Amino acid sequence: MKILMLGWELPPHNSGGLGVACYQMSRALADCGVDIDFVVPYSAEHPNIDFMNVHAATHLEASKDGFGAYDDLGTSDKQAHDCGLGGMRAVQRRYNCFVKEFVKQNPPDAIHAHDWLTMEAGIIAKQQCNAPLIVHVHATEFDRSGENEGNPLVHEIEQQGLLMADRIIAVSHITKDIIVKNYHIPPEKIEVVYNAIDLDELPPHEYDQGTYQYLEDLKKEGYIIVGALTRLTVQKGLTYLIRAVAQAIKQHQKIALLLSGSGEQRDELVALAAHLGISDKVVFTGFVRGRQWRDAYHLIDVFVMSSVSEPFGLTALEAAHHDTALLISRQSGVGEVLHDILRFDYWDTNKLARQIVMLARSPALLEILKEDVKTEYAQLSWHDAAEHCLKLYKQAQSKGGGA
The missing domain is CATH 3.40.50.2000 (Glycogen Phosphorylase B;)
Structure with missing residues (x-):
């Protein structure tokens, strides 16, 4: 054909x-x-x-x-x-x-x-x-x-x-x-x-701790790294994510956020992080590929998809492959095929903040979510x-x- x-x-x-x-x-x-x-x-x-x-x-x-x-x-x-x-x-x-x-x-x-x-x-x-x-x-x-x-x-x-x-x-x-x-x-x-997700496209990767040295240093101090690899656009609900992280930090100091990607909302998000007083705990990497892209996934403990409307969300599958727990908005289609995840409405910053804090305070739950979601994504x-x-x-x- x-x-x-x-x-x-x-x-x-x-x-x-x-x-x-x-x-x-x-x-x-x-x-x-x-x-x-x-x-x-x-x-x-x-x-x-x-x-x-x-x-x-x-x-x-x-x-x-x-x-x-x-x-x-x-x-x-x-x-x-x-x-x-x-x-x-x-x-x-x-x-x-x-x-x-x-x-x-x-x-x-x-x-x-x-x-x-x-x-x-x-x-x-x-x-x-x-x-x-x-x-x-x-x-x-x-x-x-x-x-x-x-x-x-x-x-x-x-x-x-x-x-x-x-x-x-x-x-x-x-x-x-x-x-x-x-x-x-x-x-x-x-x-x-x-x-x-095609696992052949994601062969074993040797993580370089020097790629994101600042965040690695925070992890050594006991920080949990929340992150997203996405376009910095209004569709992705990132203002809600930053506000939720700011709320979470008030309850648990050792939380940091990694945002990898480019888009027209970047300057607005940088300004919002500054306004909320968390600039020292939010890292913007810009658009990444190759080793930097894989290293970002390896670094993150909790991957968040905060999209206002996400038809599917391939990045969630990529994050699951890299040993990451997933927090996915109910407005994201990938939640139809993954169930060992935590869900929230994109606008509910209070709930998202509570979920982030819960994972930061419970390493056991964090590991359970990481392991269980691996079984699900591999079936696609x-x-x-x-x-x-x-x-x-x-x-x-x-x-x-x-x-």
């Missing part, structure tokens, strides 16, 4: 979990014998990808932390201006034109489009080659905007893409419910396919997810989805 995969990023040129999920899903599909053409909006080398064909829709160079997969529509990219493209919408138009011409010469059996950034291209490809369109929703604009209304143009694109899709894949039941409620899509059109499989997708492709074909 030949699949046209439409995505906005792939490792190592990704800004978040979207690229990781696309990479892992595609690799698992290739292992099932699927022939994949994957289109990205930038030009770059992907040295670890030999299982599919990666096509560049433009000559723009990918930045080290991705190619604006989460940029606002109002922002402009310097490279795009240099190439006469303008901002995000101009890049999308160029992407759409490339896809339209590509399918003329390379008609697929099915089209698999990831998130709003590629939904328009998916519709164009469907109209051009009459193949069924599968839209994969990793996040909606309702998720990305957190407690805000979001961008109306993105809502419009999502509505059109979801209506035109022959089948829809949601990464959790939380996401499926959002699609049904806010976009009025029939629930039988939507299939939930959970993300997973990208192979199972790929088999599920393959079944959907065939169902869409047999029903004449592209007709």
Whole structure:
């Protein structure tokens, strides 16, 4: 089976979990014998990808932390201006034109489009080659905007893409419910396919205590390290996390917070930590990859996902693999597959603070949570997810989805 995969990023040129999920899903599909053409909006080398064909829709160079997969529509990219493209919408138009011409010469059996950034291209490809369109929703604009209304143009694109899709894949039941409620899509059109973790991509790692020396020194003094590896955006609920940590520190002094990631909310979060008087116990690392990324997970004792709306949350699985206890907001989809965790509503800073203090004061409970969640995350499989997708492709074909 030949699949046209439409995505906005792939490792190592990704800004978040979207690229990781696309990479892992595609690799698992290739292992099932699927022939994949994957289109990205930038030009770059992907040295670890030999299982599919990666096509560049433009000559723009990918930045080290991705190619604006989460940029606002109002922002402009310097490279795009240099190439006469303008901002995000101009890049999308160029992407759409490339896809339209590509399918003329390379008609697929099915089209698999990831998130709003590629939904328009998916519709164009469907109209051009009459193949069924599968839209994969990793996040909606309702998720990305957190407690805000979001961008109306993105809502419009999502509505059109979801209506035109022959089948829809949601990464959790939380996401499926959002699609049904806010976009009025029939629930039988939507299939939930959970993300997973590939342990082959996380080989044994020799932790370097010198990477985060300040926090290591605090651990030697008996501190517990709370942390998150995430984008610093309103969706992730990090203001609530910092406020909860500040409350926890009032009850138990030996708590510190590590925040690894980049995003438009960074300066606001730094200022909030200063305002709450905990700047000496909050460390911002910026965007990390490779050894620094693995070392951050190894350092953390308690991983917190405080998202206002998190369709899934791959980082929770990565944290579990690195011997970390998990505190997950009830608004996060990963809580549908992990149960040996502590839950809280993202806005309930009092409860989150109590949970952090409880783990800081109970090393035994901390170890129990670390061990038990390992058994759960290891049962998730990208192979199972790929088999599920393959079944959907065939169902869409047999029903004449592209007709």
